Amino acid sequence: RSGANIIETVAATRAALEELRTDWPESIEVTYLQDQSEQVETLLSDLEANVIAAVLLVMIVIVAALGLRSAILVGLAIPGAFLVGVTALWAMGFTMNIVVLFSLILVVGMLVDGAIVTVELADRRLQEGDDAQAAYAYAAKRMAWPIIASTATTLSVFFPLLFWTGMVGEFMKFLPITVILTLFASLFMALIFIPVLGGLIGKRQPQNAAAKRALSEAEKGDPRRIGGLTGAYVRLLEWAILRPGATALLALAMLLGSFGLYGQFGTGLSFFPSVEPEFMQVQVLARDNFSIYERDALVRRVEQRLMAYDEVATVYARSTMSAGQGSEETIGTIQLELTEWDRRRAAEAIGTDIRRDVADIAGIDVQVQTESGGPTAGKPINLQIAARNPAVQGDAVSQVLSIMEQIGGFTDVTDTLPLPGVEVSIRVNRAEAARYGADVSLLGQAVQLLTQGIAVADYRPEDADGELDIRVRFPAEERSLSELGNLRVPTSAGLVPISNFVTFEPVERTGTITRVDEKRVVTIEANVAPGLLVNDQVTALQQALDAADLPDGVSYSFAGEAQDQTEAMVFLVGAFVSAIVLMLVILVLQFNSFYQAFVVMSAIIFSVAGVLLGLIVTGRPFGVVMGGIGIIALAGIVVNNNIVLIDTYNDLRSSGMHPREAALRTGAQRLRPVLLTSITTALGLMPMVLGANLNFFTREIVFGAPSTQYWTELSSAIVGGLVVATLLTLILTPAMLMFGQKRSLQGDEATPAERPRRAWLSSLFRRKRADPQR
Known part of the structure; x- marks a missing residue:
């Protein structure tokens, strides 16, 4: 029924049948075939476990970095935002599905970004001697606009996705809706709820002497005297801001190198992730004019062969005299329900064996179709041949079929030409x-x-x-x-x-005449052999058709997955451009500087290198849908860290600090929150990148489940891009800020408050030039 929950509907049907069975003879048996509610329930339970795992992993990092009391404050942003978002979805009439649950996994790391920035600054103020109320009030006021701007840029990234139409848009619309609702709630948590609660329970955390010294040097002293990881970073940052041109060239080389590496070692382009199916369909085709009894006998022979497979749980066969939704040659269909995915081979391997085992049955052709697992249905290769003359059209179809055979890699090829007769x-x-x-x-x-x-x-x-x-x-x-x-x-x-x-x-015999846009067309459909990508096969076929000498008056076009892929690419490019424009407006309003806005936007471009490197490491192709959404989502995440860093830099500059010292001190102060926000986001998605289901209740870790196969491409794109983007934020962004300064270190006038630091820096540079080993 429209709007009904499949799990509830199946459960109600089973309960009703159990009541009826008391009045039935004992010889009647009820069997449930292809129960999709079990698959849905398994997918949802797996993703629910991953949501919990993501929250726990994020909390472990926050506790290790900020301490238990501060971690509790940050962690409250997650259930609070989840509660508001899920309640809003329920009020809008949406159900809990796999896209909503993954969206919650995706935003786990984002939800705590604002809270981390607020709590981290309040913790610094507590260490300097402020009481809890004053520290959290200052942190909320000081970081209000950076947090609002960073949240607005992330929302602007997902906002264009709301207008995605078509089957793919209907499938993915829950992602932007869930992200937008939960991020709105996280803004309230970071700026109102957590500061109020922090003023009540906040307390200065005990620190060792090294941590106190590092904090003091970062705030008021010389950041170069900080030791450990922060000190190493400060020294690297100093090298970068003294050589901004070389730093930018290295970043550009990394970007170009990533494209070269992906072209050499990448696995290509795909439309939608391939998910291990639970069901398969076997179509039996024949061209002879068989009676229904002869057709049924042939279908039964195929059915008997399939019953011997231990990997098949149930078999449902149907012989028919009409083609229905299949080819005119179809004489029967056999629905297969497979056993659990972790107890059998891949469906592609089973399909290959089925084709081989029934090849000796004379007079029939057998085709194996697996469910796509995504928004599209049918065979991925769909080529439409249009012509006015039916005879010419038949010759063109024969020529195309010959070209496909020469290329290779196409399986289960069918066409809609009328059968001979x-x-x-x-x-x-x-x-x-x-x-x-x-x-x-x-x-x-x-x-x-x-x-x-x-x-x-x-x-x-x-x-x-x-x-x-x-x-x-x-x-x-x-x-x-x-x-x-x-x-x-x-x-x-x-x-x-x-x-x-x-x-x-x-x-x-004429058969069925099909027209598309008033043109008489014949459709050629095909599957792709295991190990090959649909996009590669379509590209090879299109190049061969462009070079072929097709008859006059014949035209062709790709439909099906190729058409959906093109439409998705056009929309996602438009959505990305729209998001860039919206973010640019927000950044200019926030910084009142076009240059600083462009510095932030450049980080988005350079982060694409991380996306490509992440796909190379995981061995996944770049998905048009999932990879495109990953880049768009990554843009919002990258901008957040840059906004907080540049805002701190501008605040130090407004106090009269020299640009180079301001950039150095900004890096020292913002290192911990930037790393925390990036690590929490990446760690929340890491189980999906590895294809792992972490179930803390059953204490099981399962790799390769279908619930993770949907999201591995998207997660790999975000995590890979985020790793590179974090390095760029901490190194390249401060270096690029140096290009925007009109006055050099020696040329501009120093304010009275800045002269002692200026003299110290000048003496340092003189000593360095005198002794390059220093």
Whole structure:
């Protein structure tokens, strides 16, 4: 039913059948085939476990970095935002599905970004001696605009995805809706709820002498004297800001190198992730004019072969005289329900064995189709051949099929050309019919009485879902081709044999005529052999067709997955450009500087290197849908850290600090929050990158489950890009800020407050030039 929950519907149906079974004979057995509610429930439970795992992993990092008390404050942002987001989804009438649950995994790291920035700054103020209320009030006020701007940029990234249309848009629309709702809630948590609660329970955390010294040097002293990881970073940052041009060139080389590496070692382009299916469909095709009993015998032979597979749980076979949704050659379909994914081989391997094992059955062709697991249905290769002349069109189809065979890698190839055969054409001499006073429309009704019958009424029995036709036709023994010439039609002079004005001619079978945009088309469909990508096969086929000498008047176009892929690429490019424009407006309003806004936007471009490197490491192709969404989501995450860093830099500059010292001190102060926000986001997605299900309740770790196969490409793109983007934020962004300064270190005037630091820096540079080893 429309709007019904599949799990609840199946459960109610089973309960109703169990009540009825008490009145049934013992010989009646009820079996449930292809119960999709079990698959849905498994997927949802797996993702629920991963949501919990992501939250726990994020909390472990926060506790290790900020301490237990501060971690509790940050961690409260997660359930608070989840509660608001899920409640809003329920109010909007949406159900909990796999896209919503993954969206919650995706935003786990984002939800704590604002809270981390607020709590981390409040913790610094506590270490300097402020009380809890003053520290958290200052942190909330000081970081209000950076957090609002960073959240707004992330929302602007996902906002264009709300307008995604088509099947793919309907499938993925829950992701931007869930992200936007939960991020709105996280803004309230970071700026209002957590500061208020922190003022009540906040407390200065004990620190060792090294941590106190590092904090003091970062705030008021010399950041170069900090030891450990922070000190190493400060020294690297100093090298970068003194050589901004070389730093930018290294980043550019990394970007270009990543494209080269992906071109050499990447696995190509895909439309949607391939997910291990739970069901398969075997189609039995034949061209002979078999009776229903002969068809059923052939289908039964295939069915018996499939029953021998231990990896098949249930088999449902159906023989038919009509093609239905399949090819005209289809004489039967067999639905297979496979055993659990971790107890069998991959479905592709099973399909290959099925084709091989039934190849010796004469007179039939067997095709194996697996469910795509995504928004598209049918075979991935769909080529439409259009022509006005049917004979020319048939020659073109034969030529295309020959090209596909030469390329190789295509399986289960079918076309919609009419099957070879003979039809009887009834040609009416209208002049002779008028002479006898015969009505041509009555002739048509007479032929219908001999064939499919004439519908005279309809009725709806109690055990049927729809209305059924009541048809009148001749008895079965009189419905034959020989009786066609004996038909008579009523006229004013009585019944007249139709042979007086009708001739019968054998003609070539026409079959079904299909038109697209008023053009007569023949469709060629095919699957792709295991190990090959659909995009590579489509590209090879298109290049071969462009070079082929097709008959005049013949045109072709790709539909199906190729068309969906093109439409998705066009939309995602438009959505990315729209997101860039919206982010640029927000950044200019935040910084009042086009240059600083462009510095932030450049980090998005350079982060693409990390996306490509992440896909190379995981061995995944770049997915148009998932990879495209990953880059768009990554843009919002990258901008967040840059906003907080540049805002701190501007605040130090406004206090009169020299640009180079401000950049150095900004890096020292913002290192911990930037690393925390990046690590929490990456760690929350890491189980998906590894394809692991972490179930803390059953204490199981399972790799390669179908629930993770949907999201590995997207997660790999985000995590890989985030690793590179974090390095760029901490190194390249401060270096690029140096390009925007109009005055050099020696040329500009120092303010009174800045002169002691300026003199110290000048002496340092002189000593360094005198002794390059220093």
